[in-house]
Amino acid sequence: MPFITNPAVAAFMAQLGSEFIFAQVLIRHQKHGYELRHVDDSHRDSSSLRIVPLDEVRRMVQFTAAGVFRPLKSAPNLQSNWRIIVNSPAELETTVNQLNPGAIADWYAAQSATPPVTDFREFMNRQTGMYQITQKLTDTQAIEVIKTGCHRTLCLKRRLWTATGLESDSRSEKSAIPCLEPCAMLLEYARKAMRLEKPRH
Ligand code: SF4
Numbered sequence: 001m002p003f004i005t006n007p008a009v010a011a012f013m014a015q016l017g018s019e020f021i022f023a024q025v026l027i028r029h030q031k032h033g034y035e036l037r038h039v040d041d042s043h044r045d046s047s048s049l050r051i052v053p054l055d056e057v058r059r060m061v062q063f064t065a066a067g068v069f070r071p072l073k074s075a076p077n078l079q080s081n082w083r084i085i086v087n088s089p090a091e092l093e094t095t096v097n098q099l100n101p102g103a104i105a106d107w108y109a110a111q112s113a114t115p116p117v118t119d120f121r122e123f124m125n126r127q128t129g130m131y132q133i134t135q136k137l138t139d140t141q142a143i144e145v146i147k148t149g150c151h152r153t154l155c156l157k158r159r160l161w162t163a164t165g166l167e168s169d170s171r172s173e174k175s176a177i178p179c180l181e182p183c184a185m186l187l188e189y190a191r192k193a194m195r196l197e198k199p200r201h
Contacts, residue, residue: 004089008108012096013089022107023156023175024078025099033087036095038080049083054091057084057098072185073100074157074177103177110160110178118181120146120163124190134190139164141197142190149189150179 004010016034020027026039041049052060064070065079078099086092096104109116120142124134137145143166150159150169157179159169169179182190 006089006093008104009089009093011108011111012104013092021176022096022103023074023100023177024076025096027092027096030085033085034092035083035085036099037083038078040080041083046083050081052082052084054084054086054095057095061099072155072183074155074175074179076153076156100177106178106180107176109180115160115178116180117161119161120166120182123161123182123187127187131187131191133194134187137190137194137197141193142166145190145193146186149186155179155185 004013016027016029018029021039024039026037026042028035037049060082061073061078062070063079064077070077084095086095093104124137127134142163146163146166152174156175157177158171158174159179161179161181162168
């Protein structure tokens with residue numbers, strides 16, 4: 001493979017070994033590159049899986065097998081029955097980032113001694129406009145929102161950020177893809193939860 005200039009990609013590739021599972025994606029080293037497939041297809045014969053060209057990956061990850069839109073690419077509903085062949089670090093980077101946007105950069109950032117994590121309260125305290133209401137969640141309410149909104153049945157990213165009274169996720173519970181700060185989906189969920197709590201007049 002050609003020389004890798006992106007330090008995040010270089011570090012990511014250096015630790016892949018012969019096989020690496022990144023959320024629902026199994027990355028397998030091959031003679032001239034890597035093969036990616038759904039982890040549920042790990043034991044399937046290659047010839048039984050559909051080859052997905054690189055320019056079709058983005059479209060494939062948009063929808064579940066049932067054709068439902070996937071707003072959160074880290075949700076555990078990636079369709080299976082495919083394989084992707086990449087032949088260069090650039091192709092691997094692009095493909096992994098299409099399957100899980102920003103995952104390599106976030107993984108690399110999480111390797112540092114002090115990962116750039118933004119905790120729940122700090123994140124909500126920055127919100128303005130319609131999301132400012134999230135600042136009113138109590139610690140107990142915030143924990144409920146996070147436990148529900150970031151549950152592994154909804155998202156496989158390992159939450160590194162915390163809230164008062166709530167530790168970060170364990171890797172065994174989620175995946176190797178870190179979550180460095182609350183996402184837009186959780187923010188919206190927190191807003192809706194706070195609106196439901198608000199007394200009506
Ligand atoms: S905030 Fe929660 S739901 Fe959103 S990406 Fe992070 S872990 Fe997943």
